[in-house]
Amino acid sequence: MQSPRVLYSYLRSHWHVYAFAILSITVANVVQAFYPRVLGQFTDTLQTGGINREAIVDASLKLLFIGIAFGLLAGLGQYIIMRLGRKFEFVARGKLFTRFTTLSEHYYSKHGVGKLLSYVMNDVTSVRESISMGVNQTTNAVILIVSVLVMMTLSSIPVYLILVCMIPLLFIPWVVVLFGPRVRGRSLKVQESLAKMTETAEEQFGGIRVTKKFAVEPIMRARFGRTVDTIVDNQLRLVRLSSMFQALLPFLGGLSLIIAIAYGGYLTIQGSITIGSFVSLTLYLRMIVNPLQQIGNVINTMQRSRASLERLNNMLAVQPDIQESPDAKALDAASPELRIRGLSFSYPGAGQEALRNINLTVPHGKTLGIIGKTGSGKTTLVKLLLRVYEPPHGTISIGGLDVRGATLESLRTFIAYVPQDGFLFSTSIRDNIAFSDRSSGMETVERSAKQAQIYDNITDFPDGFETKLGERGITLSGGQRQRTSLARGFLKGAPILILDDSVSAVDAVTETNIIDNLHSQRRGKTTIIIAHRISAIKHADEIVVLDKGTIVQRGTHEQLMKQDGLYASLYAIQEEGTRYAEGKG
Template sequence: MQSPRLLLGYLKANWYIYACAILAITVANVVQSLYPRVLGDFTDTLQAGGITRSAIIDSSRKLFLIGITFGVLAGIGQYVVMRLGRRFEFVTRQKLFAHFTRLSENYYSKNGVGKMLSYVMNDVTSVRESISMGINQTTNAVILIISVMVMMSLSSIPVYLILVCMIPLLAIPFVVVLFGPMIRNRSMKVQESLAKMTETAEEQFGGIRVTKKFAVEPIMRGRFGQTVDRIADNQLRLVRMSSIFQALLPFLGGLSLIIAIAFGGYLTIQGSITIGHFVALTLYLRMIVNPLQQIGNVINTMQRSRASLVRLNNMLSVQPDIREIDGAKPLASGASDIHIRQLSFAYPGADQQALRNIDLTVASGKTLGIIGKTGSGKTTLVKLLLRVYEPPEGTIRIGGDDVRSTTLASLRSQIGYVPQDGFLFSTTIRDNIAFSNRGISVEKVEHAAKQAQIYTNIMEFPEGFETKLGERGITLSGGQRQRTSLARGFLKDAPILVLDDSVSAVDAVTETDIIDNLRTSRRNKTTIIIAHRISAIKHADEIVVMDKGTIVQRGTHDQLLAQKGLYASLYAIQEEGTRNAEGKA
């Protein structure tokens, strides 16, 4: 089990503020413990017939001061602790998000978004509640119990009576030891089932349009219902255990009070103690019952938060697969020549290699076209170039530097990457295009949109570039989303631009216009175009044909057609498809 270093680190950083808050709560509870003694003395005075106007005023003044002092100090202490708890929640969520951004793509391929949200929402809230409520109630309970015990020992109440009344309380440590681990284990299962529910909900909400189109809402409701049922079962088991535990502590406190009333009442009748001592004793023990209830709540909450804290610490201890080496240097500014030598690669856990013995050179300012069947390794190649996955040492160099020896920020800042399914955020079209530089001028954003052939479509919206997109850019069509993503790549104007099948959703005429703009704007800049349609890469300085993870052909468009290989076959198929489409039109 991981040490709760996340929480300890925060407590250590703010120990002096917590100390002041705990001191205020401590003084408040010490003052509160004077209440039974004042009331007991008043009772003895009343019994002795010595009650006077001044005695009533004096006792009332003391009780009023006790109440005011307790309220002010306890309120200040609890406010500070609650405020620090909220601060912990804020800081931890920021830390988690920053950690998520450092994790490699391989982690996200195995863990869903819902699981990430569960850490941020459920687990952080659980820990925040434990340190806010836990510190307040623990300080209240412990100090009040100690103060009550001290006040009882300083009073004239017989020691043997106090000890007899305390006998049931000796069982409390055994109850805590017995129930603590069981509550913690059941809490862990609840948090895990909540994470699964969040993951399932996120997935089903994201695919709700597909669900409706296939009319399978009952099936989806059934699947989600099964997840909720598991949560309910785990929570009911936790509630049963927690309820028994929380009932036992006040029950033991109640037994002490029963003994005090029975035994203390007998001694009062016998004249061994005064009525004032009897009243004070019962009030003291009554004051102990509530702190015992608080201790039960705190232990219960702490056991639950312990499960969340372990999950958070485990999450924050996950190391990214892609890390910078010690002494990593920034990639030389403007470096754009690419050299790939003897590159072979297999995805983690895969039995077969995705790439085998790739040798490739892209001179600075040249355009490389990559084509091949689905699964031939095209996207894998550019992912290794970007170090989304780690290439073998020395296999990929840019500007003469091994990409593994450069800083990730400098490498990725000099490569513009436009995937086939370019992700758009739920913000304005302008912000999506200017994603790499939010402060860039409107004119440059518009120019990039024109290059990507999306400007006219954008201007058809009433708010133009300030149009806010729905989730994942649902406001736009597939082709419009792809061209908006292309505009983002044009605007970055990086030394190296990679288009990964980024014009697959546009028509042939628009594709031609985009490619023409690309050739003009990227003159003397390195460009890599991955495509399934030959029309998108036929202008490239060199074209490589990939199949089953290897390069099977390379050359210019005319050279490859003359070779009568896979490239020529693909070209013939596509040309026939084009002629058939024109004939039907």
Template structure:
């Protein structure tokens, strides 16, 4: 649904509440417009010398009643409108986040976190301000101006005098049409710059430890400074036009006041109007100046929010690359065979294929090892299995079903994926391990931690599994973070487990314990292990060696050692040089 329609639908769904709030604000301002009439009448009585103690008290009480009624009615109405605006803001942020969860990996590869935060924070806030402040101030200004004009026409003040005094204000609609589009365009530029700065800040904060280790603070300061300078330039361009716009409207109000004092004062001296009429007219014109300034603020805010609404609209119009077919079905399995047939794949806009004619069969209970140098297509294969990108129809089957015919939830429920750099959240270790199902019992969490060989390290922490991690798990070492991520994958106990180089940060002894534990825990289930250390793959039922998107070797550990090729070469390097962490190299 488009944001403009969402905004209209929200206001429409709350029309009775908004209507009640507007009535309160309107009533308050209508009562306030009676204030100059009272003071004008009081001035005439004062000039005539007809005031008594009782009438002074009467006028005072009436003025007090006007002030109290205005404060209570307008204040209550404004509170209701502001509350509704906040509710819309919270609802819109939830919808944006829900939309983010539907978008594909390709979208996130092109849009940084900071840019997305700018939508959620800056743009949504700008829209909320427009419907809150816009309704409040528009109602204030409209009712107050109309009430003032009506009250002036009903008084003894000559109509020609009223028209002359109000004449400068009639230029406002023309000014609005001239400045509005310019403000909106420059506001859009500001929001884009804010998004880029937020993105830069998020990146700099995330990499601050690297920055300090390389003593690159000056470089980072310069990069962030450039982003800030872009905001400064776009903000100043907006400020110049906004300031000019907001200065012109008060100037027209001041011009009306000058005309009122000059012409009204002249007519008062000539006794064409009474002193009370002059005071009343002056107060009404003065009363209209503030609403005119509010109109300027509203127009300014509306133009900015319109730019933000356009940005949100563009974002909400982005459709996920990965979609479920109309007939997609849900499947729940205890075991699952993986079958890949003649799979070739190229990333969008890529000049060459990442995978070429890949065919594999992995029966339930079997373990497949995948070895290959960087860029050989190992991780691309995993992304296709998870439908982070769509494989060609019919090329990948899970338990006999084309994965494109399964719902995304059903597919990903059947697979536990453990990447090399497992992301850890700023919560407890227990919550991180039990991420798939937060209400998992502690003994089950502990069992997964033991399988991942991280239990001992966690038990030594002061609060054990209730220890809260820093951002992205910085409280733990690299190997501990990796094993915590592995425990998260193991606790899911899915029909298919994919380990994408997820034991690369542990020593050889710990690696062997992990692999042995996984072999016992995964009996009857499918396991795919991607690694660059052969020691992690020796036990696999089959090992495939990939190079430039193709399978160039396949077999068991002993069969591959008997062949001449990359596998035997890498094994010799690791055994002879002790470089178990070596990357595969080109043949």
């Protein structure tokens, strides 16, 4: 389903405000068009010798009225349009952010953060400029040109003189047709190169610590420099084309003025027109030159913004891979038994299955341990359970309801997921722990921190739980970040808690304390522990061993140790590693 065209829907909802602003600018320019006529009439009065105090006062008051009326009406219209442009910027960015939050992990794996930021920053700004400056200048230019032409025909200026002066202006449509598509094409290349630069900058900022540790700053500067060079080349091509286009329109207007001075001056000498008519004609044509330049600016802006608008509309038309069914139901917390039946799954574009014929039942209130080598499918299983990727119909159910028939909100509220590299936001530790419920009291936050064995570390900080974390929680060590993320999962208190190798960065004593707290605090709730270390799962009610996407063993720790299989081999390797580390220590 296509999303509404972002600019069209905005203009349609605010058309009455735009109409009022355009009307205000229109009246302002109609009033301004009387300026040459008043001066022309005053010139004729001077020529005939009929000048007196009353004539001077009359002309002065008329010009004063024109100036004040034009300033007030044009200023009001421009303010309204500029304000609407800023509001569009706010609305468009809100729609983009909302769209970003609906997209799946698969989309983000193909598109960098920098590219997404370029939509929010560069493209939205470009479109905003087109509906602010563009509407202002277009209304000014069109109305002023029309008003001038009408006033010229109503004046004493001969029609044939007006037509001769207008000959150069007939080439304007040809110039627009010739340059317009070229400007738009080069604008699109500029926007794409800006998106690439933003993506490169974001990546390098995020990895600046690695860059410094490896002392490869010159390489990174050169890489970023190549991206900037591409932008410069594209922008210079656009500037050259735009400058030529913008110069041609006022040049044609200037030719009209030259014809008016030459031919109109000749007719004035011959006595065919009055000096006042000649003055009016030159002023009218001079007033046309500036609107022609504005039209050039507008067309350039519109062509650039059209490229940005296409990108925005395409972005907003992207549909999430994971969508709720029309008859989706909320999960029932009363019976959260987890069942997996015949689950096989391949990642998009992958040549082999990541999981194959998985069958599991996790009764309510039990703990399931999952272990296996790297790449065996452990995290894939969790992603399917959370519908980060879409599992096949009928393969995963909670409380008897297929997860594909559950509302996404209830599914992800029902499950607390703690990944190995839990993301921390650059706010306080308290806010990070209470992420799922910002209304949580301090007692609840502290209790969760104690369960995750991070409480003592936090209280050692000068600001305690109000300590502000750096980007991605860089203020904390790896183990502290992991335990803070654990505290966040504990505080949620969801019926199902999934720990995805979430104690890999802590020492053995701390791990034991966390697992003990887990068993005592989550009685009656389901827990799934994915780990590489057997010590984290040995007390689970059931343990499954994954290898190459298939369950190769299952049972309790004691049962699996009696079998001559992968589990016992992993245990032996880890025990040997532990003894070696202790002996070396």
